[in-house]
Structures are given as C-alpha cells and as structure tokens.
Amino acid sequence: KNEVEQSPQNLTAQEGEFITINCSYSVGISALHWLQQHPGGGIVSLFMLSSGKKKHGRLIATINIQEKHSSLHITASHPRDSAVYICAVSRQGAQKLVFGQGTRLTINP
Amino acid sequence: GAGVSQSPSNKVTEKGKDVELRCDPISGHTALYWYRQSLGQGLEFLIYFQGNSAPDKSGLPSDRFSAERTGGSVSTLTIQRTQQEDSAVYLCASSLVPTNEKLFFGSGTQLSVL
Numbered sequence: 001k002n003e004v005e006q007s008p009q010n011l012t013a014q015e016g017e018f019i020t021i022n023c024s025y026s027v028g029i030s031a032l033h034w035l036q037q038h039p040g041g042g043i044v045s046l047f048m049l050s051s052g053k054k055k056h057g058r059l060i061a062t063i064n065i066q067e068k069h070s071s072l073h074i075t076a077s078h079p080r081d082s083a084v085y086i087c088a089v090s091r092q093g094a095q096k097l098v099f100g101q102g103t104r105l106t107i108n109p
Numbered sequence: 110g111a112g113v114s115q116s117p118s119n120k121v122t123e124k125g126k127d128v129e130l131r132c133d134p135i136s137g138h139t140a141l142y143w144y145r146q147s148l149g150q151g152l153e154f155l156i157y158f159q160g161n162s163a164p165d166k167s168g169l170p171s172d173r174f175s176a177e178r179t180g181g182s183v184s185t186l187t188i189q190r191t192q193q194e195d196s197a198v199y200l201c202a203s204s205l206v207p208t209n210e211k212l213f214f215g216s217g218t219q220l221s222v223l
Binding site: 096097099101 | 152164213214
C-alpha cells in the first residue's frame with residue numbers, strides 16, 4: 001500500500017461544478033503539499049498545510065491530522081483548472097516529499 | 110533568477126552515454142531537491158541538498174547516479190552509462206529553507222535514452 005493515496009484517480013466534471021479531491025496518508029507528517037501539473041507544463045505548489053484550512057481564490061485545502069486526511073476543493077470550476085493534482089507529504093524528521101499518484105481533473109465547458 | 114531554471118529542457122542520448130542535467134535554483138534558496146517522473150508513474154525523490162551537502166541521497170536508484178551542488182547554488186545531476194529505464198522527466202525544486210517551506214519547481218529535463 002502506498003504511503004499516500006489519492007482519490008479519485010480521474011475526475012471529469014462540467015464547468016461550474018464543485019470539485020473535491022481526497023488524499024489519505026499513513027505516516028506521521030510535518031506538512032502536506034498540494035501541487036498542480038498542467039499537461040506539458042511544470043509543477044506549481046498550490047498549498048502547504050500542517051493544520052486546519054487554507055484558501056486561495058477558488059481553491060480551498062483542508063487537513064485533518066488525526067484522521068490523516070486532506071481534501072482539495074475547487075469552487076466554480078473552469079476548463080483552465082484541468083490538470084493533474086498531486087498530494088505530497090513531508091515525513092516527520094525528513095526533508096523529502098512522498099507523492100501520491102495524482103488525480104487527473106478534466107473540466108468540460 | 111525569477112524561478113528555478115533547468116537545462117537542457119530536452120536531452121536525447123544513446124544507451125551507455127553519460128549525461129549531465131543542470132538546475133539553477135532561486136537565488137537564496139538553501140534547499141534543493143531532485144525528483145524524477147517516469148512515464149505513467151508518480152514522482153519519486155532522488156536527492157536533497159542543504160547548501161552544498163547532501164544529507165539525503167536515499168532516492169538515487171544506483172551508483173550510476175550522482176549529484177553535486179557548488180556555491181550553494183547550481184546543482185548538476187549526472188547519470189553515467191545511461192540505460193533505457195533512465196528515460197524520464199527530471200525535476201528540480203528549491204525552497205528558502207528545508208523544513209516545511211513551499212517548494213518551487215523547475216520545468217524539468219525530458220531525458221530520452223535510445
């Protein structure tokens with residue numbers, strides 16, 4: 001079993017829909033990262049969380065440390081949100097990230 | 110510079126040749142990471158630098174892989190005697206300090222070993 005599991009692996013939705021991507025992890029962490037990767041593009045860090053909730057524009061990220069679970073929400077989704085969203089964790093005492101397999105999101109107009 | 114710069118953006122090489130991949134992190138970022146993304150696979154950690162030293166090399170797949178960082182800035186990842194399974198996108202990331210800081214990624218080097 002991977003240390004970081006994301007669901008769903010693929011998600012297709014219509015423009016305007018509310019999107020939720022989930023991430024569960026099995027190790028003690030010091031931080032959790034949400035990353036965005038556009039086709040053919042580089043990776044952009046969206047959020048880094050160690051507790052609670054963060055919001056940036058239409059994106060919201062939450063984390064529940066006790067349940068070892070995080071969610072990324074996108075409100076009023078738009079075709080330009082189509083990308084692969086990757087959850088990654090920093091293990092306690094380590095610097096490297098351990099990555100989930102990613103969620104491929106497609107928003108149709 | 111304004112962002113993390115990697116070169117070359119694409120590299121095609123023949124099996125058995127050596128390759129060097131370069132990463133120029135954001136100025137002042139002390140932490141530098143190399144990751145690899147193979148086709149259809151997730152991202153995997155290779156090596157982490159704090160300044161010029163590499164406290165974690167645990168992700169390097171074999172002794173054909175090595176990396177160095179000089180002047181606390183530019184890093185070079187070297188792959189000797191390349192194999193076809195080395196084909197992947199090699200990504201570099203940097204952060205201001207190593208612990209729990211936002212990472213900034215380069216655009217990657219697409220390595221193809223024929």
